[in-house]
Amino acid sequence: MRRALLVALLPFALLGCRQEMAQQKRYRTYAAAPLWPDGTAARPLPEGVVAQGDLAFLAAAAQPEVTPALLARGRERFDVFCAPCHGLAGAGDGMIVRRGFPRPPSYHTARLRAAPAQHFYDVITDGYGVMYSYAARVPPADRWAIAAYIRALQLSQDAEIAAVPEARERLR
Structure with missing residues (x-):
């Protein structure tokens, strides 16, 4: 009786194993497709399309104006x-x-004083020498803030008292 029931259910079990979902009809990349007027399966992107997150990333990666904040x-x-x-x-x-640990270069060397702020942003992003990338730890806006602060450090360590009139008055 049990064997007869299994034999009777076998066709129904086999009907449920069709591969229609796994073997769908589809176009290969760059294949000819008579469905479209241009005859190709690769569809051009509509005008003005931007990948998700690209505008926000580009805005954050743009060098901001230096402010006290x-x-x-x-x-x-x-x-x-x-x-x-x-x-x-x-x-x-x-x-x-x-x-x-190995000593990193001083920001006060002539080479790094002459480097653009973009250099510091890129080093934070990609790493350099034994310094690894901080791209996963420091967001783009903070990388620019750090680069601006490095510039302030460079100015503070090599400033002449004549360049800071308020400080000159306090020293008298």
Whole structure:
């Protein structure tokens, strides 16, 4: 009886195993397709199409205007992510270096003073030498803030007192 029931149900079980979903008719990339007026399966993107997130990414990756708020944010992010290796003044003497790790270059060398702000943004994004990429840890807007703060550090360490009139008055 049991065997007869299994034999009777076997055709129904086999009918449920059709491969229609796995073997769908589809066009291969760049195949001819008479369905479309241009005769190709590859469809051009409609005018004005932008990939999801691209506009926001491009806006964040654009170099912003330097403001006191940007410098404050840059200092905060620099202290968190950069100062352990580069030191608080950017001289390359951070706590990690004191523990035996390789010394990063000072921001106050002639080469890095002449580098554009984009260089610092790119190094934070992609890494350089023994420094690994911080792209996953530091958002693009914060990378620009850090780059602006590095510029402020460079100016502060090589400034002449004549360039800061208020400070000159306080020293008298």
